[in-house]
Structures are given as structure tokens and as C-alpha cells.
Amino acid sequence: GQNIDQPTEMTATEGAIVQINCTYQTSGFNGLFWYQQHAGEAPTFLSYNVLDGLEEKGRFSSFLSRSKGYSYLLLKELQMKDSASYLCAVRGTNDYKLSFGAGTTVTVRA
């Protein structure tokens, strides 16, 4: 089975940095995705990690440690539009199946 944990809520100030952690215990591992979902909208792809290390994409970075079953998503220079739910999802042995964490709601305050 799959067990994916991430914090429920985080609050940060505009312009600050927030780090969303995700830990996972899965029966297989073929990559970890981060998605952003604004309320009432579809999830949009942010990042993908399959090897250990840091992937940087503009203001967003994602890190993976496979030995620790751990990933984080780093959001820099926070903007009000970054207020959303952030979903960690692991692809296991079945390429088509993503196991999602419950999501972390990030609120950015002025």
C-alpha cells in the first residue's frame, strides 16, 4: 500500500519562503510529483523528481531523497496567487496510478 503524509495547512507572508514537506512509504517508487490546485479548479503540474536531489524551476524548487522517503516543495518570493492547495503524489509500480497525499493548503497573507 501507499502512505503519503504532508501538513494540512501552512501560512506565510507575501515575499517570504515556504517549504512543504512530504514523506512517503510506498511499495514501489517511480517518481514523485507536486501539483498546485486552486479552489474549485483542476490540479496543475509543478514538478517531478525521480532521482535524488533538487530540481529548480523559477520560484519553485522540489527536492527528493529516496533513501529517506522524503520530498519537499520550496516556494520562494511568495505571491498572493500562490494561495492554493499543494498535492504530493507518488507513482509506484503501476505507471498509471498516482497516490496522492491529502494536500497542504497554503495561505499567503499581505
Add this chain to the structure above:
Amino acid sequence: DTEVTQTPKHLVMGMTNKKSLKCEQHMGHRAMYWYKQKAKKPPELMFVYSYEKLSINESVPSRFSPECPNSSLLNLHLHALQPEDSALYLCASSQTRGKYEQYFGPGTRLTVT
């Protein structure tokens, strides 16, 4: 074009109605997905089609019937639904190699009365 489209955006139906949700993509993806999402919960996988064949059915009740008429289209036929089936229904598509990154449509907000 990285767009997945879904119709209708909103649907209200009674428990005795029959309706269909539609999904379309033109990215050449050969895998298409249906998810159900309740408020403040992550998406739950329902069905996966790969090369127009049903590949995964996550033990979904038979009142939900998927159909993949061709590589660009995916339908979800609904019949005799229950109020607890009210949710956001998301369609997604992906390639069948590499990252298998899923692109999601905007969803259909379904209310069963």
C-alpha cells in the same frame, strides 16, 4: 496545446436521471483517466484507459460507466446516482512513456439531488 477540456462545467441531476460527462484532449496522449474529488480531499482514481482499452477500474460502482470512443475522447455515463456521488469529476491524460505526467481538465461539478 496542453489542454484537456471537459463538458459540462456544472451538472445537476436527479437520482433517476441518465447523463454523460465528456472529456477531450488533442495532445496525442494514449492514456486517459477519470478521477472523483470531494471538497478538501485529494483526487481519487476511478478509471484508466490505455490505448482505448480499460486498463484500471478502481472497484467503481456500476452506476458509473466509462467509455473511450477514440484516442481523443473519454466519456463517463452516469445512471441512478446517489447524493453522495456529488463531487468534482476530473479527467486527465498522459503519455504512455517517460514521466507519465498527467494533465488535468477543469472538471465537472456534479450535484445529485
